[in-house]
Amino acid sequence: MSSDPQEPTPHLFCSLSFHDLAEYPTQYVDGNFLAVEPGQDIGSGELKHRIFAKLGYGSFSTVWLVRPVGMKSTEEGGWRALKILKANYSNASQEVESVNAVKNCNVDVAGCMDTKDSWLEERGEKTYLCLLMKLSGPSIYEVMESHPSWRRRCLLAKNVVDMIAKLHHGNIFINGQNFTSLVDFRSANILVKVRDEVKRYTGDMMMARIKSKPENVRQIFTDKDGKQRYETPTPPIPKRLYENASFLKLADVELTLEVIDVHQDGPENIVAAAYASPETLQNKPADSKSTIWTLGVLLCKIFTEYYPFDSYSRPCIADDHKTFFAQSKEDQREKFIEYTDYARYPWTRYVFNPTRQERVVDLMMRIFVQEPEQRADLASIIEMVDEIVSEEPGESEESEAEAEAEAEAEAEAEGQEKSEESEGEETDEVETDEVETDEVETDEVETDEVETDEVEGQENSEHPEEPEEPEQRDEPKGPGRSEEPARLDSSSLENNLESLNIS
Template sequence: MSRVKVRPPFLHRPPPLYYIEDVEKYVPGGYHPVDIGDVIGTGDQRYEVIHKLGYGGMSTVWLVRSYGDMCSHFALKILRADVSDASEVSVLQHLQKSAGTHPNVVTLHDSFKVSGPNGEHQCLVFPVLGPSLHSPRVADALPGPTRYQVCCQVASAMAFLHYHGIYLTTSNVVFELSDVQSMSPASLYQLLGSIEAEDLKLPNGSYSPHRPKRVIQTPDFSGLDYSSLSVVRIVDFGEAFFTERPPQSLGAPIDSFPPELCFGYPPSTKSDVWQLACVLYTVHAKVPMFPTFFRIFGILVGTVVGYLGPLPQQWKGRFMFDEYGYQEPGKVPNETDPAWWFEDKHSDKSIDSRLSQKAPHLSARQRGEYVRLLHDMVAYEPEQRLSATDVVERLRSAAFLGE
């Protein structure tokens, strides 16, 4: 297996509108060029693009309305052409047919494929949803009781998915927007913010057929009262998988990456529970539980050890350097587990001390209950962690409700 060379992120970036998306990915096999006013779809199911909602490494998401219908708004997710895996569609269709709906799991309204200059793209149509749970504005605005309810909702959604044989990552959680369907275009723009765009021309001044003519800024939700947000939904199933077909690894954010995967364990529902713990912590503390500023898994493991103590002795020598090691340019890699990962040494770091600083809205009793819950969710050995159903039951217990 070839070594993965992980590079730290750039410290300096160009002006914001030019790195909204990696424009180099607007090439054959990449993103689908889209502009405001475009009509996308097939047959009777066509949608007019009226704003941009977001983007990721594998897709862009647009605010659209049913063509010819001013009041039926949706979120249109267009996958890159080189994303041939239809697992997200399979998972969502499985949930629709076999599991029904859950108030905190997004539902698929429509799906189809379109062809463009960069290839064929899978398109998924969802209800319109709002800002991410991880938005700084959300983190600052949510009242304490809402934070608790969000924790319950995300845990309940995960328990529902696990019951129906779906594993996922919980990094993409967003809030519902009320009354979107009844809004006029003017009211929508007032809520989302005006469209900001920059031309995307080639050096000779012409436009490439493989790229959009403009790069569109995502909305700033300048007209939204963030303190009124209350209901969340899990929306991204690009990393989801069925129980009987687990992948070799996960594309989870580094801050919530389950460390056992670096030591040869396969992804599982208990990997999900580790990530859920990271979400619950961040909801209250507004910062990651295990902050890792570079995507270097050795740093992640060291950070986890600093808060949870030494790794299990049986993990010695099992770190997968070929998959998760970091090779510093020009230096011979060290492929030996650091001894201090397994040494029982005193650390001044603790989840409790950070929560007391970062989550003053929690009472001492509530904080103590959260600390105990989180520790039971991030046990090193996956089989020792709580299930998602256990987490829901603990969150709904009298200790958390203040009874």
């Protein structure tokens, strides 16, 4: 940014961030986040890894897909997730201790298990803790955005309840600061495991299956007359941000879950507002019944695709709670009946029927109670969830399950074909010198073209056009229903990495 004191304060803009598909560029101001990108090497010695794609982001970190430097694109395995925490936040010992505390409850954690898999990246006076973790799949949030079938929702619900039960047994609760560890237990931090074979993918196979999209960050200056000009941001703010790569089609068939964000002595407001119980928002002591409330939010989202209280700030959520509790029981019940109305909305028609609707509404009414001691206990919730998911599937649901299995098999076969085509191309290169020579010459031409495109892109980024106002999305169709964000056309990560000379 400009150091001229007369300069107006710039505004940072990236369309991915605007649509909640990437972290906000302001998180990089003053070096709070470490700017990295695909194609970059990070770490040193045996811990030196190459970044291939962005997997996720949060308030305190970004997560990236990495492999050890030196591995060829045809070699199998080596895939890890790299979590880069914000500057001067936490330390490896605390992170590992918290992860192991949850793991000891027989709950799978996608966290750093050993301090040997961690290091510090130094940038001036800032240090960034880097943690190597096992590779995981999509979050519950991403799964729900794909509008899954009733069968898959039931799998998620049973697995979530099972995870909570294990945490309770280990005396680890989601809310409150008087317990051993804190789990940031929102849908974005509960991950579905990837299938075992995914971890053995070659570089070519992985790049054939995942997509990501970069978008330029623009630094916008507005003068006193209202005129705007645009500049490319300077470090520590990155020139571009990346959309998360999707592992939705690579998820474990049984939707087995693991948590990713585990903290010890975490921040005061670690629980997201939408998941926080009334007593938590009022800074009152929290206990296991506060966890029941958070579990209820998750189950409501899984079964109905709605959050029961969906404002954007803690004060607004607290007001929503007050409004809800001021209503009669009949009106409260009507809220959840509307969420599960199998006749009103087309997306609920193939999910709910009268029996399911009544059972889900009963479950919500037993959980979302103002006084913690009056909420259903965990044993009752387990019993009620079992009743909901044990109903025999209808004919349409069985057909849907079969279609899901066929789609997964087709996706796997398509990826295998792409991998075999890539291996066939390498075999052809070895067969004759003439072919090899021709391909080298072609590569040189393509490289020149890529370099030319990069130069043109750099020139354009120095004088970007004024960003158009983002297209307004349609109003939600139904009470609080968030439609899937419009995905912009994604470019192949493989092409991006080739332009960065990654083998």
